[in-house]
Structure formats: C-alpha cells, structure tokens
Amino acid sequence: MKRKVEVCxxxxxxxxxxxxxxxxxxxxxxxxxxxxxxxxxxxxQEIIPIEDVEEARRYKEDGYLVACERxxxxxxxxxxxxxxxxxxxxxxxxxxxxxxxxxxxxxIQKAALCKRVVIGSYLNLTALANWLVRQDSDVIILCSGxxxxxxxxxxxxxxxxxxxxxxxxxxxxxxxxxxxxxxxWAMAENDLLGYIEKASQRxxxxxxxMDSSIKLCHTLDLAKIIPVLKSGKLVAES
Amino acid sequence: MKRKVEVCxxxxxxxxxxxxxxxxxxxxxxxxxxxxxxxxxxxxQEIIPIEDVEEARRYKEDGYLVACERxxxxxxxxxxxxxxxxxxxxxxxxxxxxxxxxxxxxxIQKAALCKRVVIGSYLNLTALANWLVRQDSDVIILCSGxxxxxxxxxxxxxxxxxxxxxxxxxxxxxxxxxxxxxxxWAMAENDLLGYIEKASQRxxxxxxxMDSSIKLCHTLDLAKIIPVLKSGKLVAES
Numbered sequence: 001m002k003r004k005v006e007v008c009x010x011x012x013x014x015x016x017x018x019x020x021x022x023x024x025x026x027x028x029x030x031x032x033x034x035x036x037x038x039x040x041x042x043x044x045q046e047i048i049p050i051e052d053v054e055e056a057r058r059y060k061e062d063g064y065l066v067a068c069e070r071x072x073x074x075x076x077x078x079x080x081x082x083x084x085x086x087x088x089x090x091x092x093x094x095x096x097x098x099x100x101x102x103x104x105x106x107x108i109q110k111a112a113l114c115k116r117v118v119i120g121s122y123l124n125l126t127a128l129a130n131w132l133v134r135q136d137s138d139v140i141i142l143c144s145g146x147x148x149x150x151x152x153x154x155x156x157x158x159x160x161x162x163x164x165x166x167x168x169x170x171x172x173x174x175x176x177x178x179x180x181x182x183x184x185w186a187m188a189e190n191d192l193l194g195y196i197e198k199a200s201q202r203x204x205x206x207x208x209x210m211d212s213s214i215k216l217c218h219t220l221d222l223a224k225i226i227p228v229l230k231s232g233k234l235v236a237e238s
Numbered sequence: 239m240k241r242k243v244e245v246c247x248x249x250x251x252x253x254x255x256x257x258x259x260x261x262x263x264x265x266x267x268x269x270x271x272x273x274x275x276x277x278x279x280x281x282x283q284e285i286i287p288i289e290d291v292e293e294a295r296r297y298k299e300d301g302y303l304v305a306c307e308r309x310x311x312x313x314x315x316x317x318x319x320x321x322x323x324x325x326x327x328x329x330x331x332x333x334x335x336x337x338x339x340x341x342x343x344x345x346i347q348k349a350a351l352c353k354r355v356v357i358g359s360y361l362n363l364t365a366l367a368n369w370l371v372r373q374d375s376d377v378i379i380l381c382s383g384x385x386x387x388x389x390x391x392x393x394x395x396x397x398x399x400x401x402x403x404x405x406x407x408x409x410x411x412x413x414x415x416x417x418x419x420x421x422x423w424a425m426a427e428n429d430l431l432g433y434i435e436k437a438s439q440r441x442x443x444x445x446x447x448m449d450s451s452i453k454l455c456h457t458l459d460l461a462k463i464i465p466v467l468k469s470g471k472l473v474a475e476s
Contacts (some may be wrong), residue, residue, distance in 0.1 A: 009247060010250070016250065149251060175438065
C-alpha cells in the first residue's frame with residue numbers, strides 16, 4: 001500500500017493535521033531551512049535551533065558560534081544574521097552552530113510532536129526525497145509560513161517535494177494542500193525565481209537588503225545530507 | 239489609494255491575520271455559503287446560523303424550519319440536511335431558517351471579530367464584488383476549509399473573487415494566499431467542475447451521496463443578494 005504525503009500550510013494548522021507517526025519535513029525556504037542545509041553541506045557538526053533570543057545570547061557568552069536575527073536585523077551579540085551565505089566551510093566546518101530566528105526555529109519546536117523531524121529545502125531536495133522513500137512512514141511537509149500565515153515560497157517547495165515523492169510511486173497525495181502545492185509548483189518550476197518575485201517574503205528580504213540569499217535558497221541539490229532533529233539538536237544523516 | 243483584499247485559508251489562521259476594520263467574506267463552497275445564498279435567492283426572510291446541535295433541536299421544537307447535519311447525515315429532528323437544493327422557493331419564501339453545520343457556522347462565529355460579515359459563493363459572486371466595491375473597507379476572504387485545514391474549493395473561489403475585485407482597479411492583492419488563490423483560480427476557471435473533482439470534500443460528498451449539490455454550488459451569479467450578519471442573524475442586502 002502506498003504511503004501518504006500531506007502538506008500543512010501553517011504551524012497554526014499543524015496541531016489538528018499531524019499524526020504522531022508521521023515524519024515531518026520542516027520547510028522555511030526564506031531562510032532557515034535553506035541555511036541549515038547549506039551549513040551541513042559545508043561541514044557544520046551540529047546545529048542547535050533556539051527560539052529565545054536571550055538563550056542564544058547565553059550560548060554566545062559561552063563561546064559558541066551564533067546566528068541570530070529578528071525582523072531582518074542581526075542581533076547585536078551574534079556572529080551572523082540567519083542567511084545561508086554566512087555558513088561557508090571556513091566558518092562552520094566541524095563546529096556547533098546556534099541558530100535562532102523568530103519563524104523557522106518556532107516551527108521546528110512545533111514539529112517535534114512527530115516521530116521524526118527533518119529539514120527540507122531545494123538544497124537537499126533529491127537526497128531528501130530518497131531518504132523519505134527509505135523510511136517506513138507517512139510524511140507531512142510543514143511550511144513555516146510567516147507569522148502563521150501561508151507563504152508562497154514554502155508552498156511551492158512543498159509541491160516540488162510532493163512531486164518527487166509521487167514519481168517514486170511509493171507515495172500518494174490526497175490532501176487538498178498537497179494538491180494545491182503541486183499545482184503551484186507546476187506554475188513556478190520553469191521560472192522559479194521569476195515566480196517567487198511576487199512573494200511577500202521576497203519583498204521583505206529586498207527591503208532588508210538581504211537579496212543575496214534568494215538565489216542560494218533556490219539552488220537545487222547542493223547537499224546530499226538530511227538534517228535530523230535528535231534530542232533538540234540537528235545532526236546530519238545521508 | 240487602493241484598498242487591500244486578503245485571503246485567509248483557515249479559521250485557525252484568522253486570529254493572527256484579520257483586522258477588526260475589515261469586511262470579512264465567509265466562504266464554504268461545499269456547502270454552507272452556497273446554500274445560504276441559494277436560500278436568499280429563493281426568498282428566505284432570514285437565516286440563523288447555529289453551531290450547537292442541541293440549540294438547533296430547541297429551535298425545531300419551537301416550530302422553526304431547521305437544516306442540521308453532522309458528518310454527512312441529517313440530524314434526526316431536522317427538516318433538511320444542509321445542501322442548497324433543499325431551499326427552493328416553495329419551502330423557504332418568507333421564512334426564518336435555522337442552519338446548523340459543523341464547519342460553516344463555526345466559521346461565521348469566528349468571522350464576527352470583524353466589522354462586517356457577509357457570505358460569499360459563486361451564486362452571488364458578481365453582486366458580492368460590486369457590493370464590496372461600494373463599502374469603504376479592506377476585505378478579507380475567510381475560507382472555512384475543513385476541520386481548520388486548507389481546502390481547494392474555497393481557495394479557488396477566493397481567487398475568483400479576488401480577480402473580480404482587482405478588475406475594478408479599486409483593490410490591490412499582496413498577501414501570498416491571495417496570490418496563490420489567483421493562480422489556483424487561473425488553473426481551474428476553464429473547467430471548474432473538472433478541477434474540483436480532485437478536492438477531498440468533493441470525494442466526501444460523493445461518499446455521502448450528496449453529489450446533487452456540486453453543480454448547484456458552482457453555479458455563477460444566480461443571486462443578486464448579499465447575506466449580511468446582523469445581531470447573529472443573516473439578512474439580505476442587495
């Protein structure tokens with residue numbers, strides 16, 4: 001029997017939609033899930049997602065490498081904002097990274113209701129689809145959205161992942177949000193960056209002068225790793 | 239300055255998305271909002287939306303005309319299930335109708351946070367767009383979804399309404415859910431019933447043998463009235 005893949009468009013809906021036995025793929029294309037995948041691609045040892053800014057500050061005081069940003073501004077104590085471009089091999093190789101953002105890290109905490117939590121982005125799309133096929137579970141793709149609201153870039157990515165899973169013939173997608181994601185992906189895939197131009201978060205990043213992330217966040221299959229949440233830390237599987 | 243039209247894909251998101259000064263359009267294509275518009279088209283005097291089944295039962299005991307359904311089954315005490323086809327002129331003309339369903343009536347209660355609440359469906363699409371243009375407010379289209387989850391038929395309708403409003407040049411749509419709705423509507427509009435075939439609620443109605451509602455719920459501009467919520471009751475404006 002085929003396994004089910006669902007899409008959840010908002011953390012606010014997740015509580016009523018998820019089942020404990022699902023693998024949940026956390027998506028925050030702009031920029032948490034992309035940045036986390038990029039850091040692992042470049043050899044980071046582990047990433048600790050932190051919701052609370054003060055907790056992130058304490059980690060910095062203890063000598064950790066810290067990425068922390070709120071409302072488009074890097075926290076004064078932090079080493080980096082949360083954009084993927086910060087996490088080059090010379091900076092992260094073999095290190096522990098503390099990663100704190102309002103949206104993406106909150107979603108990871110919420111996802112922890114499920115059996116397994118993994119991080120998905122265009123950067124590890126194909127590796128992730130292959131990994132999900134090897135698990136023996138239904139899948140739910142949890143879009144971080146923005147302040148609990150639907151967002152385009154996460155939903156389009158969800159469609160890309162659903163499509164890859166359906167192509168393996170091991171999965172079936174019946175929930176309306178998965179079907180809508182597939183249709184949005186079909187509209188976007190031939191000109192992904194062009195399509196995403198209209199997304200609200202695209203505009204916010206432009207205002208914050210953080211445009212450099214956009215292209216990197218939409219780079220396909222740069223990484224073969226799957227960031228998996230284990231005891232509150234993200235570590236790489238492949 | 240142009241007014242804003244937004245779309246909210248789930249009552250679970252509404253709390254963080256709405257503003258009190260918006261007009262909210264409640265949508266539940268299968269079947270509450272379609273049925274309510276159809277009943278007004280056929281001369282119902284007023285409709286009282288009721289969430290609680292026991293309260294609906296008490297109205298019946300007091301001699302009211304009652305539509306009440308849960309999980310695809312008409313309540314034993316009720317006159318009708320909640321399908322629009324029940325509300326023909328010979329039945330509803332000049333009457334007060336009690337209308338109780340799990341999903342749609344709950345959404346109406348939630349919507350009451352906003353300045354004005356109106357009911358939208360394909361049956362009153364053009365009249366509704368014209369009415370919204372005449373109001374001096376931003377608009378939020380609240381999709382009932384299903385158990386707080388995203389649903390296709392409501393979202394596609396939201397796209398149809400957003401498109402009509404944009405065409406008047408009085409509105410602008412910037413939120414991602416409005417933009418996604420527009421794209422879904424663009425995919426669906428040339429074969430609306432065909433597109434909706436894949437919707438989960440379409441399948442549920444088939445299982446309940448309630449297929450007769452489908453076409454009626456997608457009939458364009460049958461009604462020129464706008465059901466407006468006033469002191470807990472829906473009455474018609476035009």
